[in-house]
Amino acid sequence: MKIPYYPGCTLNTVAKDFDTSAKESARAVGFEMEDLEQWNCCGASFPLTPDNIMGLSAPAKVLSGAKKAGDTLTTLCSVCYNVLKRTNKVMQDDKTRRKSVNEFMEDDYDGSLKIVHYLEVLRDDIGFAKLKETVTKPLEGIKAGAYYGCMLLRPFDDIGIDNAEAPTIMEDMLKALGATPVEFPDKIECCGAHLAMNNKEVVTRLSGNVIDSAVREGAEIIVTTCPLCQYNLESVQESVGATAAGVPIVYFTQLLGLALGQDIEQLGFDANGGAAKKYLKRKGLL
Amino acid sequence: MKIKLNKNDIDSALIQQIERMSGETIKRCYQCGNCSGGCPVSYAMDIPPTQVMRYLQLGMVEELMEANSMWVCVGCLQCFSRCPQSVSVANTLEGLRQLVLRKGVDHDRIEDIPLPMLKSAPQQAIVCGFRKFVS
Amino acid sequence: MPRIGVFVCQCGNNIESTVDTQKVADETKKLPGVVHTESYKFMCSSPGQESFKKAIKENKLDGIVVSACSPHMHEKTFRRAAEAAGLNPFQCEIANIREQCSWVHHDPTKKVGTAKTMDLTRMTIQRLKKNRDLTKITIPVTKRALVIGGGIAGIQAALDIADGGHEVVIVEKEPSIGGNMARLSETFPTMDCSQCILTPKMVEAELHDKISLYTYSEVEKVDGYIGNFSVTIKKKAKFVDESTCTGCGECWEKCPFKADSEFELGLSKRKVIYTPFPQAVPNIPVIDKTRCPKILKDKCGLCAKVCGPQSIDFTQEDQLVTEEFGAIVVATGYDLMPKSKFGEYGYGKITDVISGMQFERLASASGPTGGAIKRPSDGTEPKNIVFIQCAGSRDEKRGVSYCSKICCMYTAKHTMLYRHKVHDGQAYVFYMDIRSGGKRYEEFVRGAIEHDGAMYLRGRVSRVYEKDGKIIVQGADTLSGSQVEIEADMVVLATALVSRDSATTVAQTLGIGYDKDKFYNEYHPKLKPVETVTAGVFLAGTCVGPMDIPESVSQGSAVASKTLALFSSDKMAREPITADVNTQTCNACWDCLNACPYVAIDKTEVKDRKGNVVKMLATVNAGLCQGCGVCVCACRSKAIDLNGYTDEQVYAAIATF
Incomplete structure (x- = not known):
């Protein structure tokens, strides 16, 4: 099974580990992620004002290009997923805006693409039961807190990947990998996102709360689906106190790859001062 | 604070423009406070989400323009997600932001962003930040 | 040639301001068959009707057109007057020149209004010429009432009808009558103990020689019409012979098997042979056939062994009976929105987030804790308790759009009961508006705040979650404009009052309408609040919409008066429009x-x-x-x-x- 894949800017650069671990894991469970031949930045934020046609045109261009590669498009980054999926819904449901955007792009895209997150492919196409069978190195003893943040979940009516108040898709995946998922209340709260650019105080507080909440409930490693969440959580660690310092913040695909037997050196666990590696070693997984 | 109310302010062209831009009907808000309760950055706002809607209902746009609320809102959509009336304060605040940015007024200057930040942060943070803060 | 009279009403200025009624009278006089016309200030007044009758007699009129207000208002009045003057009442017709003409046209020259009135009147005259004499239909009345639902509204209706001298059958789906009111601890604003005021009525209904109780029963089918309904009722097998059982309690004492108690909303267990609560009426147990091992796999049977009068009968089967009734009272009551609907409040998975009704059981002297406020999780006394109002109410997105009406009052009551039982505890209430319209209701709420120390916070709670063994309530106080976080020991949700799951099925069985929230439609929300469009079927209590006990009781009495009026003669007359x-x-x-x-x-x-x-x-x-x-x-x-x-x-x- 080949699925067209939109990497997005960050996964092409800063979060390359996210990209490669996902692709390797896909192969291991039986599907191939095929980079779109040509793509551009999605804009990294869905335009919340409906009259902002300009903001829709970049993601719409991605979609229109992807449609030429197939009927489905998958992504990894929560933000890309959110922007593409919401834009696609606009192109599908809103005739007026569809017309404006198409006129602007000199294109004729109708919103018929199906946008799925990598996690959805695992859950709905492969199946977590099947995934479990494919695991070669069960993540026994790994107490992982699944952090969803905002963009993977909200707004529910547009995204609908999972229940917006109590999602379980990542926990279910972690269970399949043999890890012990740790529930924590802040798993659906915001990390501060782009305020990283100009409001360190807010980001420190918000990301700090997330880490604190996860650690309090017993998480020893935090799993994310978003490079910005990963960045924010990691960058505030030192300022939020001893309990939270040094907790590895990794992409879900890194643990996935580990469980599926990928080479540890290829998984990019070196970041964060090697915290993840130290932890995994302590747990006897390296 | 004493507010002098008059019809022209309540139903001003500016309010109508904000409604048009944000796609939100300001009257829908019945001031339950759920958004302020759940908003992760409410604490840092000069005017918290519920009051943002109230100020707009009263036609007090000027006060909102001077407040930091629109620049602090991160767009996490928790307000909209739990609003019993399906109002999005996030969309409304983006409307206010757009009102400023479309006049060509920047909230942040690109040259003020620390270089290490530009080098290490994920691109999406910078692209998104530019969209929210720069005209 | 017919002899028609046309009477044009001015309705003070209501019609006259845009219609020249005298001109209409003059012009219609010229039409063939019309022998008398007149314009008058108020045709419906006593002098108006007198001159109407006089004109009929003097001019020997055989057909009447009254050009006036809507026939909904005064058709009856004029037909009765025509009948008194010796005409067949169906030879009198109304042309609506007020609602359908003068009120909608604003031409001060009266040109438009007058022309349209002429048209309407001419049409009615031509129509009248084809009228035939009709005679009212009389149908016999079975003077026996069926009350569906044995809650307070149904009990009140049954008692009043029975006291009026007619037989009543109450059909109740649970093993006991009493309904939701039997669950309540105290009632606002008087703080009477709910069971103390309800059980005497339950017993009165049981002992009344005109009332029969069909508990553990449901209405299957309704045939017939007003005065002559034929109703099939399913009496579910109780596996207990009601005629011999003495209600001694030996069987449920000895029964070794338990299940969650429906009556206690899961807060405690009941036996598999059980009465829902100690004051049950009738005090006869039923066997839960889905859980009884004797019925399922022929094991145990202990209850039958210990039963003195040998009343247990495992072979009993559901029974269908068909009976005749003249009137049906629907008093099926309400349900509460399940806690699982509220994702942001933990989907009902946090044990110490309970519903208001569960709190009633905790506060009730006959409840699972004997009236002590204890956490379901560990039995400790909560020192910080948060009440969240409008859980599901006034929430178009995830709940219902309407206000459940009773929650403001019962929440205030809960804070009082809490303070009376936990002296050192603190109650917090999140509210959007306090709706305390009712006699002594506002004073009651003020008492909760000023005397019993409840802290009222104006805001909706955004989220409730567990952290370090506490329940964190995250909300806002919009009056101070700040976020509020409370570490609570227990949270009580004032969950929305909703229609019964079975509401639509019951409506279809009875042929009555319901609204978007599946509450039953009144014939007219103001003027016929307990009638339905189906003649002979009446409504009482919360099956119509949220209401409190005094209103439900009033409606119970109101349907009784409607039923008694229907039963007041052996035959009833009805309009021959068939x-x-x-x-x-x-x-x-x-x-x-x-x-x-x-x-x-x-x-x-x-x-x-x-x-x-x-x-x-x-x-x-x-x-x-x-x-x-x-x-x-x-x-x-x-x-x-x-x-x-x-x-x-x-x-x-x-x-x-």
Whole structure:
């Protein structure tokens, strides 16, 4: 099974580990992620004002290009997923805006693409039961807190990947990998996102709360689906106190790859001062 | 604070423009406070989400323009997600932001962003930040 | 030649301001068949009616047109006056020149209004010329009432009807009557103990020689019409012989098997043979056949062994009985929105987030804790308790759009009960508005705040979650404009009051309407609040919409008075506006039968002298027919006509133009 894949800017650069671990894991469970031949930045934020046609045109261009590669498009980054999926819904449901955007792009895209997150492919196409069978190195003893943040979940009516108040898709995946998922209340709260650019105080507080909440409930490693969440959580660690310092913040695909037997050196666990590696070693997984 | 109310302010062209831009009907808000309760950055706002809607209902746009609320809102959509009336304060605040940015007024200057930040942060943070803060 | 009189009402200035009524009178006088016309200030007044009657007699009128307000207002008045003057009342017709003319036209020159009034009046005159004398239909009345639902509204209705001297059957689906009120601890604003005021009424109903209780029973089917309903009731097997059981309690004492108690909302267990609560009426247990090992796999049977009067009968089966009634009272009550609906409040998975009704059970002296406020999780006394109002109410997105009306009051009551039982505890209430309209209600809420120390916070709670063994309540106080976080030991949700799951099924069985929230429709929300569009079926209590105990009781008494009025004579008269089938042209296609919403059309056999069936015909049951006219439209061979609204009459009116 080949699925067209939109990497997005960050996964092409800063979060390359996210990209490669996902692709390797896909192969291991039986599907191939095929980079779109040509793509551009999605804009990294869905335009919340409906009259902002300009903001829709970049993601719409991605979609229109992807449609030429197939009927489905998958992504990894929560933000890309959110922007593409919401834009696609606009192109599908809103005739007026569809017309404006198409006129602007000199294109004729109708919103018929199906946008799925990598996690959805695992859950709905492969199946977590099947995934479990494919695991070669069960993540026994790994107490992982699944952090969803905002963009993977909200707004529910547009995204609908999972229940917006109590999602379980990542926990279910972690269970399949043999890890012990740790529930924590802040798993659906915001990390501060782009305020990283100009409001360190807010980001420190918000990301700090997330880490604190996860650690309090017993998480020893935090799993994310978003490079910005990963960045924010990691960058505030030192300022939020001893309990939270040094907790590895990794992409879900890194643990996935580990469980599926990928080479540890290829998984990019070196970041964060090697915290993840130290932890995994302590747990006897390296 | 004493507010002098008059019809022209309540139903001003500016309010109508904000409604048009944000796609939100300001009257829908019945001031339950759920958004302020759940908003992760409410604490840092000069005017918290519920009051943002109230100020707009009263036609007090000027006060909102001077407040930091629109620049602090991160767009996490928790307000909209739990609003019993399906109002999005996030969309409304983006409307206010757009009102400023479309006049060509920047909230942040690109040259003020620390270089290490530009080098290490994920691109999406910078692209998104530019969209929210720069005209 | 007919002798028609036309009476044009000025309705003070209501009509006169845009219609020249005198001109209408003068012009209509010239029409063929019209022998008398007049314009008058208030036709409906006593002098107006007197002159109306006088004119009929003096001019020997045989048909009347009153051009006035809507027939909904005064058709009855004028038909009665016409009858008093010796006419068949159905020879009097109303032309609506107020709601449909003067009120909608604002031409001060009266040109538009007068012209339209002329048209309306001319149409009615032409129509009237085709009217036939009609006689009111009389139907016999079975003076026996069925009350569906044995809550407080149903009990009140049954007691009042029975005290009026007529037999009543109460059908209740639970093993005991009492309904939701039996669960309550105290009642606002008087703080009477709910069971103390309810159980005497339950016992009175049980002992009343005119009332029969069919508990553990449900209505299966309703046939017939006002005065003559035939109702099939399913009596579910109790596996206990009601005629011999003494309610001694030996069986449920000894029964070794337990299940979650429905009555206690899962806060405690009951036995598999059980009465829902100690004061149950009747005090006869039922066996939960889904859990009884004797019934499931022929093991145990201990209850039968210990039963002195040998009342246990494992072979009992559900029983269907069909009985006749003249009136049906629907008092099926309400449910509460389940906690699992509230994702942001933990989907009902946080043990110490309970519903208001569960709090009632905790506070009740006969409840699972004997009236002590204890956490379901560990039995400790909560020192910080948060009440969240409007859980699901006034929430279009995830709940219901309406206000559940009773929550403000019972939450205030809860804070009081809490303070009375936990002296050092603190109650917090999140509210959006305090709705305390009612006698002594506002004072009651002030008492909760000022005397019993409840902290009221104006805001909706965004989220409730667990952290370090506490329940964190995250909300806002919009009055101070700040976020509020409370570490609570227990949270009580004032969950929305909603219609019963079975509401639509019951409505379809009875042929009554319901709204978008599945509450039953009144005939008129203000003026006929306990009637339905189906004659003889009445509504009482919360099946109509949220209401408190005093209102439910009032409605119970109101339906009783409606029922007693219906039972006051042996026969009842009703308007003869019913459909009529032409036996010559009916070709028995049964389209009418399928179209009729009132099941008023029967298949009738026509036999020859030897008794052979020669053809089939549709016939109308005048008792059931509501005169809606759907069958008239459905009939392809135009064999059906509606008395009072015949095709001939309608065409005559149209042909005026």
